[in-house]
Amino acid sequence: MTSTEPNPASILATFEGRDTVVFDLDGTLHGGGRDADPAGDSARVTGLRVRHLVGVDDPFGAFAAFDRMVRAARPGMSKPAALSAWFGIGLAEMNRFRETHETPEAHVRPHPGIDAALDVFGSRFRLVLATNNSPRLARRILRLLGIAEDRFAVVVAAEDAGAPKPAAAFFAHVVKAAGTSYDRCVSVGDGLVTDIEPARALGFATYHVRGPRDVVQAARVLRGMLQ
Ligand SMILES: [Mg+2]
Structure with a gap:
């Protein structure tokens, strides 16, 4: 889906039938993404x-x-x-x-509700963190966000994968590390070129967010589905 206001029906359709949600970090689980914030x-x-x-x-x-x-x-x-x-x-x-x-x-500040949103996702899906950030900085940022690393089944940084997003090799590494397949994954991220288009081309469902607010919104919709 695009970055227009997400609606519940399209959110449900995006996540239905999938078993793994692959989250970008910067600009997705916290604001001020590296590309979205050129003054950052x-x-x-x-x-x-x-x-x-x-x-x-x-x-x-x-x-x-x-x-x-x-x-x-x-x-x-x-x-x-x-x-x-x-x-x-x-x-x-x-x-x-x-x-x-x-x-x-x-500059990294937790977005209200993001940890609870990951609870909702984690109750239904395997969660993967997939970032172009450095592995060590990604873990420092998770700590600042109050998000436990073990919430994710797998954490993949570009350096671990041997290639950064949007390379297909990055997503191949993610899917293999998570033990799933492209058509069982949803890529959630703020980067159209890095998180959305390459993942969609490989068969991922995609949820393009404008920031953590949209992640919280999707969790709200999915929580309703789970009840
Ligand atoms: Mg990002």
């Missing part, structure tokens, strides 16, 4: 890393320049893929840089 911390740190490569000293300006380059390159290209292809900065190297420079403690 991860944008600053990406800019810090590429500023000498794009010739813009200010980290936010460098991020904006890099973002324009990625968008102009080809549809669906991810920033991690661009960092690797253009500058030879691999996922592991960038993640170690992020872990040193990002401060999720300064």
